[in-house]
Amino acid sequence: MWLSHWNNVQRCLVLLVLLVLAAPQAVALVAAVDQNGDGLVYPSAIAGYHAPVDRTSSDRPFLFWLNDDQDDLELYESWPHTAPDNADDHPGSLRDLEDITRIVIEHDDWQSLDPAVTQLRLAWEAGDDTPVIRLWRSGIPRCSRSYLEETVIGQRQLASPYRESVGVVAQQALTLPLSLWTAAERERQWLCLLFEGVQAGVATLQVSLLINEEVVETSPPIHLVLRPVKSFYERVAVHWPEEYKAPWGYFRNPPVPELHAQPEAMGVPFERPWYETSDVIVWVHGWIPQDPENYRRTLVFSFETMWKRLWHQGFRGRVIHFRWPTVKKLEMFGLHVSEYRAYKSASALNEYIHQLPDELSVHVTTHSLGGVLLMEAIKQGLTAEQALFQVSAVAAESFDSDDSLVIPGVSESPRSALGHTGYLTETKTPIYTAYNPADITWMGWNAAQRVTKPLAGVTSRYVWVPEDESGSGVRLNRWWLHSRPVDDPHEAMAGAIPARSQALGAEGRVSGVVEAAYNLHHPPFGFQSDHVAMWRWNPQKVLPYSNLILDVFNIPYNDAGLSGSDQ
Amino acid sequence: MMHRSGITALILSVALTACVTTPEDTYSTADLALLQERGWEPNFDGITPANLEAHVRAEIATPIVFHGLVLDESSNPIPDHPVSIVVFDRVLSPFQSPFFGWTTLQGIRTDRDGRFSLTDLRGAAVVVSVGDRDYWDIDEGRAQRVYHYSTWRLAENEHMLPVDPQSPAVFHLDRKPERARTTLVRLGSITLPLDAQTGIALNRPRYPVEPGVADLLLHFTREPANVDGRFSWRLRITTPDGGIQRVQTLFTDQAPAEGYLQQLDIGYEASAQGWNHRVDIPCFVLTGEGHYASLVLRVRTLETPFVAVSGKLNPHGERYLD
Secondary structure: OHHHHOOHHHHHHHHHHHHHHHOOOOOOEEEEOOOOOOOOOOOOOEOOEOOOOOOOEOOEOEEEEEOOOOOOOOOOOOOOOOOOHHHOOOOOOOHHHHHOEEEEEEEOOHHHOOOOOEEEEEEEEEEEEOOEEEEEEOOOHHHOOHHHOOHHHHHHHHOOOOOOOOEEEOOOOEEEEHHHOOHHHHOOOEEEEEEEEEEOEEEEEEEEEEEOOEEEEEOOOEEEEEEOHHHOOEEEEOOOOOOOOOHHHOOOOOOOOOOOOEEOOOOOOOOOOOOOOOEEEEEEOOOOOOOHHHHHHHHHHHHHHHHHHHHHOOOOOEEEEEEOOOOOEOOOEOHHHHHHHHHHHHHHHHHHHHOOOOOOEEEEEEEOOHHHHHHHHHHOOOOOOEEEEEOOOOEHHHOOOOHHHEOOOOOOOOOOOOOOOOOOOOOOOOEEEEEOOOOOHHHHHHHHHHHHOOEEOOOEEEEEOOOOOOOOOEEEEEOOOEEEEOOOHHHHHHHHOOOOEOEHHHOOOOOOOEEEEEEOOOOOOOOOOOOOHHHHOOHHHHHHHHHHHHHHOOOOOOOOOOOOOOO | OOHHHHHHHHHHHHHHOOOOOOOOOEOOHHHHHHHHHHOOOOOOOOOOOOOHHHHHHHHHOOEEEEEEEEEOOOOOEOOOOEOEEEEEEEEOOOOOOOOEEEEEEOOOEOOOOOEEEEEEEEOOEEEEEOOOOOEEEOOOOOOOEEEEOOHHHHHHOOOOOOOOOOOOEEEEEEEOOHHHOOEEEEEEEEEOOEOEEEEEOOOOOOOOEOHHHOOEEEEEEEOOOOOOOOOOEEEEEEOOOOEEEEOOOOOOOEOOOOOOEOEEEEEEOOOOOOOOOEEEEEEEEEOOOOOEEEEEEEEEOOOOOEEEEEEEEEOOOOOEOO
């Protein structure tokens, strides 16, 4: 009522004062992590920019993994893990930086605080079991994640003074003097720390501001979950019954085992993260060893690394590793029998994907020899959102029968109804391929096509008998004693009939059922002759490749886009 | 996981056979899609559709000899310098626009005298570039030189064909000046809401900005999909107080001075031939602040439509874009 006696100007002034007094006070101290996975850490909103603030909660915590692998080399990583990265105070290498993440601590005015008497204390507030994290001061301007994107900046983090840990947060709190940061750093609103997971656990982290050892302010808590990396992705495996031999071991048509994919826990079951989207990437590996030690090593070096790189690029769907029964001995034997098993394992992949819930968007990818399996699965009717063949060791002519793909000089190679040409002519699944003509693997692959393919073990050999009207024109001869026709296209393509084209992973001109091919020899990828650069090289050189995978799958991704800053 | 085995197989293959072929670094279907989507076609003056293929086949059969010399700013030879060579040496199969295919030659570097040469090649033309991130070709001020070898195109050459080793093509490299230095634009993916305006600032990754501070304004529309899964979609790109120019490729060191539009419309009708839900847009952008940028806008229009933005920006107001 009393307002009615005032004029409009007076009323506006009073309301303005009331609004200011009623507005929530700005929080002066806020700590944040990249809760939403967008590659950015924003403790508070920025005017005019719609980037969301990173806030954790008990049901939406920040999830990260333990740094218990061993990235202590200039290139690739060590095995076995005799000295895990989280057992010492220093980041082990540029590669190790992908096992480290950021905390940003924001304050309205760091400069107004006397560094001689001001401290920051990091402590677990509550939790089921207390995790342990190790921290470093970040040497990266603006708290960005460019230590993952550019080699020079990553190396800065690996050099003094940033490489020395500032301590751990365990059951004991960690207290850091404000003077840890330079005056120039304190001019900015953000102070930056990096941390790794040392011990698994679930808890909330609080950052407090101390002046003269008295707490004057405490940040809202960061809800944090640390757990083994293998709990972040799912694994299934197809095993080959031992009693089934290679097809050339049979006098009559080889029996075919019934194969199914089974869960593969490896001691750490998959735990669905709260943020999981409806996107699923099924990853079919290439030609790898299968003994337990080497399989585990290969999984860590290759797939697990790719999982981390996709995660850093913002992928928050599920990744499923599909294991199939390759044979690889002495790094060179077993290629053709593996190829045969790839064909026979395709139905298990189809069966597995078919039973996934309909509401999921399933994307499939494969590396190298796994291309045979994925091609066969698509031929058998696999339907996915997209299929990406990565440097795949499968004949390009299977996807595109255009004569221009035939290698000059090999056009007289046997042609058969069971051959590779035009093997896959229709599919509803959009197919993409990432190829690298400079990949040294194609020398070996071509040699296998020309030299070792007709050989079938020690005593047998496949022969081409075009006048043989009993079947496909392909026969398996054992010494001079026995001969049988080959009716199974899988046996024929895996063991008898050489490809007339380059591999799909070597050929950019392929069209047919292929939507698009991407050249990994060119920028921003620049993979040179390396068949496994995408996981063997340090992340600073290959993050654009992870973006290519997501881009092909029409899944949004973080920066370090396809521009290739570090080439 | 064939790397180590690949090396082993390499050794074996050398021992076993000398006839193993190696792949060539050819154009990709993604490269072709980019050109075809833009409708680019080479200029075939006086050629009829009936004899076009024969003409192209004749052009790519032209012998190529090229001698080059790379010098620094003091005219000293630069040894072991990488040289990028693209040869137009193929006919597309199936025969369709842009008709020519190409091969990138691998591993070409200058010798200790700064020289390199190409012989025993056939093709219609070669594209040579010697610059890199820190140096540029000061005689040209651009990324590459094109040499036509086919009889029909000789008149188009800006340079003499360097077929004589005594008269090589000389490339003078000079360190790029500060005004030519660029910053990277790496915004990642920015979601495009339906029927709404999205502001993009070239220094703000992943999320939109208010229109008042945007370098680009995007407006995306999409109609429901038909029974084939196709849908009509359209993206209007507006540049407040600036301009945008869509190009074939970004193989140049300089943004064009003219030819910018304030607005660019792209998209497909569901019934359109060559319909695609993915389009890459190489373009030059002149911002409202007067800065030039070369960008690739990757537009993806399926369930969660987004545009991924990457490229380079010259913050000095110059057109140089290394």
